[in-house]
Amino acid sequence: MIPLFGDEKRRKINLGGSRSVSSHEAVLSQAKAQRTERQNIRRRQESALRIQAWWRGTHEARIVRRRLIARFQEDIRGLDGLRCLVLVAGNEEMLGQWSATVVNDGEAGPARESWLVLIRQAAVLLLQSVADSPQSHNAPNHLRILGALLSTAKTSAVLGPHGPELSLDITRHLLRHDYYRHLSAAFSNIPIDEKKTPSLPLLVPLLTHPLSNFADSYPDMYAQAFLALFQHIFPLPLLPNRLPLSSLSELSARLPLSSVSVIAPFIPDLVSILPVESKVHVISNLLAFTPPRYPKLPPAAIETYLQLIVALMNSLPPHALEPPTPGASIQAVKRPDDSDSEVEAPSDLFTISSSAPLPSLPALDSRTLKRLQTMVSPSHITALSAVTQHPATNRPLFYNFLFSVCTVWPTRADSVLSNSVLSTGGGLIRELYRGYVRSSPLGRDDSAAALMDPAHASQWPLLLLLTDLYNQALLTMGDDEFFSSVRDTNAPRNPLSLDELISFSRQLLNIAFILYWREDQAGVQEGSLPGFSLKWVDVREKITRCLQAIHARDSRKPFTPPNHWHMISQTEIHSFVEAAVVEELQLLQPVGARPLTKRQISFLSPRLGVLHNIPFAIPFDVRVSIFRSFVQSDMAMHGVDRHSFVGFRNRQRIAVRRGHISEDGFNKLENVDLKKPLEIEFIDQFGEVEAGIDGGGVFKEFFTELCKEVFDTNRGLWLTNKNNELYPNPHSYATEPTNLDWYRFIGRVLGKALYEGILVDVAFAGFFLAKWLGKQSFLDDLASLDPELYQGLIFLKHYTENPEDLSINFAVSEDGACPADVPGLAHLFVEFGVSKTVDLCPNGSNIPVTRENRLAYIYRMSHYRLTKQIRLQSQAFFEGLSEMIDPKWLRMFNQQELQILLGGVNAPIDVEDLRANTVYGGLYDNDHPTIVAFWNVVNSFDQDQRRALLRFVTSVGRPPLLGFKGLVPNFSIRDAGESQDRLPTASTCVNLLKLPRYNSERVLREKLLQAIFSGAGFDLS
Incomplete structure (x- = not known):
């Protein structure tokens, strides 16, 4: 049957139950597919229309372009040719033809309004072409035209009075189209060593034309051009090395550095947009052009120059000015051959080792590194110091410069500080303190908020530089010099009077105590000094080092008033002790865990931070009480009750023979836990056990006799100085494995004495006790070990003639029997009567001591005698000591206090x-x-x-x-x-x-x- 009314389009409805659901889903899916197909057809039609339109436009453009090129060929020099050149932008062949024609004919075309508009656009095309291909055969002609257009002298010669206006107009237009960025690209696209490139002599004048054009009447444009020069040209790596000598001299003469003050307001923005590598190159290039002009630069230019250098350095990560080798990392700095010390070494001893990964730092060319090193040379610092002495110059900027160098370039800090101290004879220290730090608000207010207020940021570099300088001076300052009279002007003396030191040390103590005691330790650990990359925790450590050095002198020969160092009142002492003990218990670590550093302890426990870093802020008797509390807590952890005698039967019983006390003690106590009580049985000469019960008295007798034997200098392990104070024998005999075991055993024995509170009638040399505390020994400690060497080094330090006349080098003869500079004896390690010479630094036998490096020699010689010679012996001793006494407990004391802790108070009996x-x-x-x-x-x-x-x-x-x-x-x-x-x-x-x-x-x-x-x-x- 044929449908009469189009029934074939009528929707077919399924009334068959679940099958209707399936049909419904199929209908929806089919409708969606049809809709998607219609969208795709419409999209293809639209794309086809766009392609057709593009093709028609491109086809027409090609036709027009061919017509313009043909028209250009007919009238290269004319206005139509110039118009065609601008319209057909990017055609290097046309641009080359035009520039060659203009250069050869010596004319630029008719001087009409429309020509002026077109020539500006043509200048941009020339500039872009040179930036992309500075070594092309067209580049010299392009540069000649640019040079002629921007030179007011040349445009005046052609156009008369209208010439300067043309140059100014074109210069403005080019600056708006990244003029200096394109010039920078042109320089960058020429290999550094290809100095004979024809474009180079033509590029150099273009660098300063804008500055010349705007110098007199357009201050805003002048500043803009100057700023663009620093943003794009000075960051070029090895800028002076890129130029032939004649061009370098021309650029140096044309740079208006005397007017650099115009960029002063823009320095923060400039520094913020430059990447790290560019900042380093700006510093390097400034050092190439500016120092020779120091004497002629006005004060405002010197100030801006220093502001820029300081701002650039403060924004750099440490080591950016001297990056380590690839794959290396920066480890916590320790003195060489003294790995158990946490004290920072002078910066020339910093080493790079594998530890924490480094921040990403640029790899610098050796020539850049060499130029950067001129910044820290004594001659440069002296010259910079001289020009900043001008009354109109902001002198603190020079101090900021020194501080920034030492912070950002730690490997050079030691030489900078040493040379600054040596060249001024301490005058810089006096100037800093008396002129600036003495009146500083820092340390005068006990409010932590005021101390870290950004409003005081400008005061910090002066204070911290002073602490670094004075701490450096103390490294090679003997006690006789430290305590010398100010009136005796002919003798070497302390840069600061004792009265000034009293005030200065109290100021530092106030600051350090606030930073350790501050509840917000996270802010101290992570927050930074405003305007600097230096963290507050590093500020605290700098101040702490200087405080410790001053306090060490006061401990040997007091000059401060009573209670000068104390920061805790009597009413707070009891709560302080209780809280310190609780914090110590909270920090107890599992056996074998890595010890916490002093910085970590300071973060977790403010009171322990004070005790381990500035313990002298707490009275000595309070610290002794805290020490005993720590020991008692440790005893409780080991199940020992020193007040109870119930556990006698559980004591470890040791039998020792009379006459063999040290030998039996060494053999039988090796594997004994000395933290637990010992019961000693003496065996008499007949092999019988002596009668009596050891309630502690027999152990004391054993211990007393043991100490007498092990510290007997006839055994070869210990020597005494002129004050009969003991220190490890530096002879290689003492480093044999068996003898190192004896040092380890003696360390355990002394640890037992401290643990039990047993006083020992033994006196140790101060420099050796300093090592117990993780501290370093310096020249002032050498007098107690080798007075003759000490006097010799003091003589060298203040020698007014040329030190090279003394024929000293960086080597030492072990027995002093032969000169240290005899060729062929370096690194000769032969003992028993044959002298050996040891280099104090690599190739030291061939490095003479000069006026510039004599402080480094004094430090290295002191370090060798006081530390390096007894490193293994000391290390073994401390291993044994630390089995009994937690090293951080001992850091609560100084050398003199530790001796009292060992031997008791040498005071009248009350x-x-x-x-x-x-x-x-x-x-x-x-x-x-x-x-x-x-x-x-x-x-x-x-x-x-x-x-x-x-x-x-x-x-x-x-x-x-x-x-x-x-x-x-x-x-x-x-x-x-x-x-x-x-x-x-x-x-x-x-x-x-x-x-x-x-x-x-x-x-x-x-x-x-x-x-x-x-x-x-x-x-x-």
């Missing part, structure tokens, strides 16, 4: 303090007649007799550090019967005096003196 802390047993009490007589007798004793009594009862003749209240157990007296013939006896294990009830004070005195000086009456029961 009888009243002893009496107030004495307990009685048996029939005795405070009012018993024998006790009254006893104290009367003791009061009549001189100090030697009192020390003998104390040694008799406790085995130690010095009073406890914190007074007799700290003696454990307390000093005790118990009655020992009525016999008048019996001598007093003592049990040193419990600090007990057994005193018979004598009938008279005279008898008591006689018997007591006989007992304490004869050694009789030792009782272990």
